[in-house]
Amino acid sequence: MVIDLGNIFVADGSVVPLNLDFDFDDVEYLDVYPFKENAFFKGNISNRAGVVTLEGCVRCSYTAPCDRCGEICSEPLCVDIEYTLVQRLENDDEKDGFIVVSDKQLDIDEIVLSDLILNVPMKHLCDEDCKGLCMSCGANLNLGECSCKNDDIDPRLAALKELLD
Ligand SMILES: [Zn+2]
Ligand SMILES: [Zn+2]
Incomplete structure (x- = not known):
């Protein structure tokens, strides 16, 4: 989904609530399709004194084989998202937490998916006591x-x- 930020960038004080769901079940990661259930994003885009921020959290579940026994299992995944949206960066070495939307079109699917993948658990067990x-x-x-x-x-x-x- 692409969100047009044209109005938000010019309207100081505006808040646009977002309740979105995403279907990432065709996304392959580490040879599996881990996002079988829809991901939900709840948050908003706001303009406070000219600073446009995307914030919220995304919830979904991560499904993959257990690291020890190989049984397919799921665990909840919740990721907080917070970015400052800018039309251009003034200072090149300050990129963390900033997203450049030069055309004012925000591809939120891409942001949500990349943040989910970055937060995939390093260890995935069906149970802490899995005997393998x-x-x-x-x-x-x-x-x-x-x-x-x-x-x-x-x-x-x-x-x-x-x-x-
Ligand atoms: Zn296991
Ligand atoms: Zn044996």
Whole structure:
């Protein structure tokens, strides 16, 4: 969605509330499509004494395979968004938190999506206590112990066992 900022830039004191939802289910990231559910943005664009700001928060859920067991799981993702919108930058080395909209057309989809991706959790687990997969047979240990568990003898004990045999 592209928002025309023409009126906001000239109207000091104006506030435009935004309640938007986005469909990012065709966005691929790290070989999966993590945004299966719609993302909601609630916030506003305001002009306070000539400073135009986009602020609000976006909520969605992040769906991907668990890092340990590979089961597909989702977790909520909420990201605060705050940018100052300018038609040009006066000072080139002060870019953080600024978005240049020289044509006064704000592509909000692009901003929301890039902020979501930047905030994707580094660690994604189905459960903090996920037991993961058995190293030898690949069984999902959350579903119960596998049969090879008992054969998993400490190598020092294995050497001792060989001596005794
Ligand atoms: Zn897991
Ligand atoms: Zn096993």
